[in-house]
Amino acid sequence: MKSAVKERVAALARLPGVWRGGELENAVHPAVATGHAALDRELPGGGWPTGTLSEVLHDGVGIGEVAFLANALARASEGDRLVAWINAPHLPYAPALAQAGIALERCLVVRPANREDALWAAEQAMRSGACGAVLLWFGLRQAQARAERNDYASMRRLQMAAEAGRAMAVCFRSTQAEALSTPAHLRIVAFREDGVLKIRIPKRRGPPLVTPVPISALGYRARKVETARVPLHAVPSPRSFAFTVS
Amino acid sequence: MLWVALELPALPLQIAERAGASSDALVISEGTAQRPIVSCANAEAKAAGVREGQAVAAAKALAGELRVIARDPAAERETLEGLAAWAGQFTPMVAVEAQGIVLEIESSLRLFNGHAQLTAAILRGIRNLGFHAAIGVAPTALAARIIARAEAQGLQVRSCLTVEELRSRLAELPLFLFDWPEATLARLTDLGVLRVKDILELPAEGIARRFGPEIVLALDRLVGLQCDPRVPYVPPPRFRSRIELPAEADGVEALLFPLRRLLVQFEGYARGRGAGAQRLSLTLEHGRKSRTHLGIDFASPEREADFIISIAREKLGRLKLASPTIALALRVDALLAYTPRTAAWLPGAQEQAIGRERLLERLAARLGRERVFGIAVASDHRPESNWGRIHDSGFGAPPQTPASATPGPRPIWLLNRPQHLISDSGTPRLQGHLDLAAGPERIEAGWWDGKEVSRDYYIALNPHGERYWIYREHRDPDGWYLHGVFA
Numbered sequence: 001m002k003s004a005v006k007e008r009v010a011a012l013a014r015l016p017g018v019w020r021g022g023e024l025e026n027a028v029h030p031a032v033a034t035g036h037a038a039l040d041r042e043l044p045g046g047g048w049p050t051g052t053l054s055e056v057l058h059d060g061v062g063i064g065e066v067a068f069l070a071n072a073l074a075r076a077s078e079g080d081r082l083v084a085w086i087n088a089p090h091l092p093y094a095p096a097l098a099q100a101g102i103a104l105e106r107c108l109v110v111r112p113a114n115r116e117d118a119l120w121a122a123e124q125a126m127r128s129g130a131c132g133a134v135l136l137w138f139g140l141r142q143a144q145a146r147a148e149r150n151d152y153a154s155m156r157r158l159q160m161a162a163e164a165g166r167a168m169a170v171c172f173r174s175t176q177a178e179a180l181s182t183p184a185h186l187r188i189v190a191f192r193e194d195g196v197l198k199i200r201i202p203k204r205r206g207p208p209l210v211t212p213v214p215i216s217a218l219g220y221r222a223r224k225v226e227t228a229r230v231p232l233h234a235v236p237s238p239r240s241f242a243f244t245v246s
Numbered sequence: 247m248l249w250v251a252l253e254l255p256a257l258p259l260q261i262a263e264r265a266g267a268s269s270d271a272l273v274i275s276e277g278t279a280q281r282p283i284v285s286c287a288n289a290e291a292k293a294a295g296v297r298e299g300q301a302v303a304a305a306k307a308l309a310g311e312l313r314v315i316a317r318d319p320a321a322e323r324e325t326l327e328g329l330a331a332w333a334g335q336f337t338p339m340v341a342v343e344a345q346g347i348v349l350e351i352e353s354s355l356r357l358f359n360g361h362a363q364l365t366a367a368i369l370r371g372i373r374n375l376g377f378h379a380a381i382g383v384a385p386t387a388l389a390a391r392i393i394a395r396a397e398a399q400g401l402q403v404r405s406c407l408t409v410e411e412l413r414s415r416l417a418e419l420p421l422f423l424f425d426w427p428e429a430t431l432a433r434l435t436d437l438g439v440l441r442v443k444d445i446l447e448l449p450a451e452g453i454a455r456r457f458g459p460e461i462v463l464a465l466d467r468l469v470g471l472q473c474d475p476r477v478p479y480v481p482p483p484r485f486r487s488r489i490e491l492p493a494e495a496d497g498v499e500a501l502l503f504p505l506r507r508l509l510v511q512f513e514g515y516a517r518g519r520g521a522g523a524q525r526l527s528l529t530l531e532h533g534r535k536s537r538t539h540l541g542i543d544f545a546s547p548e549r550e551a552d553f554i555i556s557i558a559r560e561k562l563g564r565l566k567l568a569s570p571t572i573a574l575a576l577r578v579d580a581l582l583a584y585t586p587r588t589a590a591w592l593p594g595a596q597e598q599a600i601g602r603e604r605l606l607e608r609l610a611a612r613l614g615r616e617r618v619f620g621i622a623v624a625s626d627h628r629p630e631s632n633w634g635r636i637h638d639s640g641f642g643a644p645p646q647t648p649a650s651a652t653p654g655p656r657p658i659w660l661l662n663r664p665q666h667l668i669s670d671s672g673t674p675r676l677q678g679h680l681d682l683a684a685g686p687e688r689i690e691a692g693w694w695d696g697k698e699v700s701r702d703y704y705i706a707l708n709p710h711g712e713r714y715w716i717y718r719e720h721r722d723p724d725g726w727y728l729h730g731v732f733a
Contacts, residue, residue, distance in 0.1 A: 062712035066658050066733040082602060090659030090731060094621040094633035099656055104622055108641070110609060111617045121609055130601035192711025 019044075025205035032168060035071030038213045043186070044205045048072040050132075051166040053159040054186035057175045061089055063192045065172065066135070068199075068215045070100035073133050076168040077106045081132030084125040086110045087118040088137055106132075119154050126161035126169050133168040152181060159183040178202060248355070248407065250365060251390035252329070252372065252379040253346040255398040256286040258317050261325050263288065264376040265504035265574075268492040271309040275302045276317040285317050331481035332375065332511050334518025336368060341387075341476040344425060346379065346394065348387045348476065361407070371514060376489075376507040385409045387476060388468045389416060392442075395423045409470045416468070417443035424464065430457050442468075481518065485578040487511050494570035498562040501530070501571060505558060508576040509551035522547030522584030526554065530565075531573040538567065544607055547582040553604065560612035606641065627691040628699050629660065629729060654687045655705065657715040657730030664727035667716065674716060674726035680706040683713070690720070705732070 012018055019025035024044040031047030033040055040046050048054070048069065058065040077083045083106055085092045094104055110125070112118040115138060122136040136158070155171070162169035175189060187203040196216065201209035254260055258274040271291035275282035282302040294309035306312050323342075330340045330347045336358070339350035351364055358364035365381055372379045382393030383405035389412055396403045396419050406415040419442045421434055433456075439445050445453070446465065454462045466472035489504045505528070516522055524547050530538040542558055609618045620636035667674040674680045685704030692698045700720035707713055715730030 060710050060712045061659070061733055062714055062731040063710075064713070064732060082605075088659070089733075090661055092621060093629075093656055093658060093660035093730060094623045095629075096656035096658045096660075096730075097621070098623055100658075105620065105641075107621055108606070109619050109621055109635075110613065112613055113617070117613055121613060124608055125605060128601045128605040130605045195707070195711060197711075 019205055022207055029166060032072045032075045034069065036068065036213075036215050039068075039199060039215065042201060042204075042209050042213055048076075048168060048170075049186055050076065050168040051163055052186070053155065053162045053169045053171060053184040054188070055171050055173055055177070055182055055184045056188055056190055057173050057178055058190040059175045060192075063190060064197045064215070065190045067100065068190070068197060069170065070102065072168065073135075074101040074103070076132035077103055079132065080106065081167075082106050082108045082125075082130055084108045084110060084122075084131045084134045086122045086125065086134065086136045087112055088135070119158070122169075122171075123157055123161045126158060126165045126167045129165045129167075131165065131167045133170070134162070136169070136171045138171075138173060152183065156183040159185075247350055247385060248352040248361065249384055249387045249390040250349045250351050250361075250368065251343070251346060251382045251384075251387065251394040252333075252349070252368070253382070253391065253394035253398050254326075254329075254377055254379050255345070257322050257325065257345060258315070259286045259288055260377050261321060262315050262490070263492065264507065265489050266492045268313070270311055270313050271296070272313045272315065273302065273305055274317050275314050282314075282316075327479065327481075328487055328511060328515075329372075329375070329377070330479040331485075331518065332371070332514030333368070334479075334481060335514045336364065336518075338518075339476075339478045342479050343391060346391070347479075348390060350387075371510070374507070374510045375514075376504075381405075383407070384415075385412060386468060386470045387474050388464065389470075392416065392419060392423050392468070399423070412469055413443075413446065417441065417446075421445060426461065426464075430461065433457070481515060483581070485512055485515050485523075485576070485581075488573060488575040490573045491571060494572055496567075496570045498565060498567070501562060501574060502555065502559060504574050505562075505576075506551060506555055508574060509554050509558075512554075512576060512578060513549050513551045516549040516578075516581065516584065519581060520584060521581035522549040523578045523580065524548075524582055525578070525580065527577040527579070528558065529575040529577070530567070530571045531575065532567075532569040532571055536569060538565065538571075540565065542611075545603060547584045549584055557607055557611045560608065564612065627689055628697070629656075629689065629703075630663075631692075631697075633660075654703070655684070655732075657713075658733040659731040661729055661731075664717070664729045667726040667728055669724055669726050672724065674706065676706075676708055676714060676716075676728060677712070678709040680708050680714065680716065683707050686718075688720075689717075701727075703729070 013020055017025070029049060029051030031043060031045035031049050033047040043049070056065055073083055083102060085107065087110070092107065092109055097107060098104055110121050112121050118136065118138065122134055125131045125134045158169060158171065171184065178189065182203065184203070185205055187201070189200040189202060191198055191200070193212070196214050198212035198214050200212045259272070262272060262274065267288070269290070271288065271294055273287045273291050273296060274285045276285040277283045284296060284298055284300045284302055284305050286298055287296045287305070291305065291309050291312065296305040296308050302314055326342045326347060330342050333340045333347060333349055337349050337351050337354045341348050349368075351361065354364065355361055358367060361383060365383060369379070369381060380394045380398035382390040382395070382397060382403070384390040384393055385406070385408060393403045393405060401419065403419065404415060406412055420440060421442065422431055434440075434445065439448065446469070450462050453465075463472060467474040487508050489508055491500070491504060495501055512526075524544050526542040528540040528542060530540070532538065540561055542554065542561060548554060606618060615637060620641040622634050622636055624632050624634045626632040667676055669675060682704045683706065686702035688702050690700040701717040702720065703715060703717045705713060706716045713732035714728055715732065716726055716728050719725035719727070
């Protein structure tokens, strides 16, 4: 009797969207490895989810909040799918993306004029099925803080669109959004501590992750460079070199 | 040969109500200006007691609020020609008749899986265009027209596919369905010749002597004894269509429905010619002089109404219309070869590419072309010029030159223009004191085009752990600038 019940429960847990409280969900859609083994272990399906919306919460631009996804982005764009950068706070810099291994010819930059257009563009991109990854920012820091009010409805729309288009959909928000509920299946918080990027997972299909995961590859520790003593002519300049030849 | 005849009853009324039925009583007038008579009336007018053939004055007395539109034969002809051009997608042999069009479909039967499917497709299409038509199918063009007319009059006739059964199918039909002179029809009635079977029994010489040889010729053509050649309609090289709205439309949403009808017509026209268009011009007419022009551009030729309307919706949504719209006109000047999209078993690379194309079109339509772009690496050492934007058709092409490895680490965000940093005692600050973590990387280039840079780049860290790409002007030791962010 008891074993029959257990079997049934085990069968239930294999259904998509069903998981035990203490375990991670068996992801329905294939997940993309992020290239950070410690992080992948903590994500349901062993990688960054596709076909669903996920949120990256971070305060401060420049802590490596995009770079840690570079591997996943490179993989999501395989099979000739686009990587859409929607309403990014600055211009995505082509040489940096090339260095990160993201195919430039598949990068689509969208700079909408306002928040409505940004949401609309993101929804279109996610729904189209042409995008392997859609990255969405809501605006610059100050505007974002103001706008982090309850917009569950628009996030829900994005979630539906991501499901329809099987895209890796990532929405970047400020950590103030952590107090708000979200329809996204995954929400992570990226922050820097002692010069190392760390990741906390307040929401995933499984138990929340309290102990932060360090992302070691991006740990640029501060190395003192004595600027004042770098002589300005220590590095030969190409121009002066050209003059000596002629 | 197998002919399909489409008969549009009350055509002037259909033209007036194409963009949506009006809720007011409406009649079409014809005849002299002194005593116009009602040519056709809509359901509301008929409910008020208005009959065809009445004087317009009498109709006005019957229905209080009556809209009267004068009949416009040129517009009717134009509509029928538009319909013929649209029908070119089914067969190349389409001819324009007095109240409708005829199509020769025998050669198209296999393509459309038989005449039942084909006629269903034609009727569906006509409905999407905003018309309703009676349809007749027969081995001769004249018989098809007579059958269609009988159907328009509410008579039950089965369509017929072979010449052998033609006589029996037509036998019971009344003679007033033919466009013969009134006098001829009246004399035939006096003789007791009322139905097709009656006249077919009479000797041909007698009919020719009494009513003229053209009646005999018509009967021979009806049953297929004489050939009945028709000149196929050749659509003009440019597409033009206009639709009047039943009432002044304030918003843009109200325009989508009539626009859809225009686009369906365009799709049929383009399909018939195996073509598509890269640019469509839409004109919204607000009054006698005031109009708004809207161009709809595509990266590659398109013709599918559903897709074009989704783009047009975004474009129209951006418009600020000062005054209400009374009519819509669609114009296409240049037709280009169109490659139909092939369906595949599984969503493969091709679908992906279509999805991508459509996505780009849609984004560019709403946001503007300059806001949607791709990026590429350019061969230059200056950070601001070693990348470029790619617009439109260039997007998605593999890079021409393999990206050469950039020497140092580069930030994911680049600032539009470098931002000057305040510095205290020689060290820059940005939300706290900046520590220089790596550098310098000297970039000195551009003396050849006047935009010379000579900078030392550093990677800097602030106390919050944010990493920046900053530089110091070579010539100005205190000139620190922020140029990128390592996001």
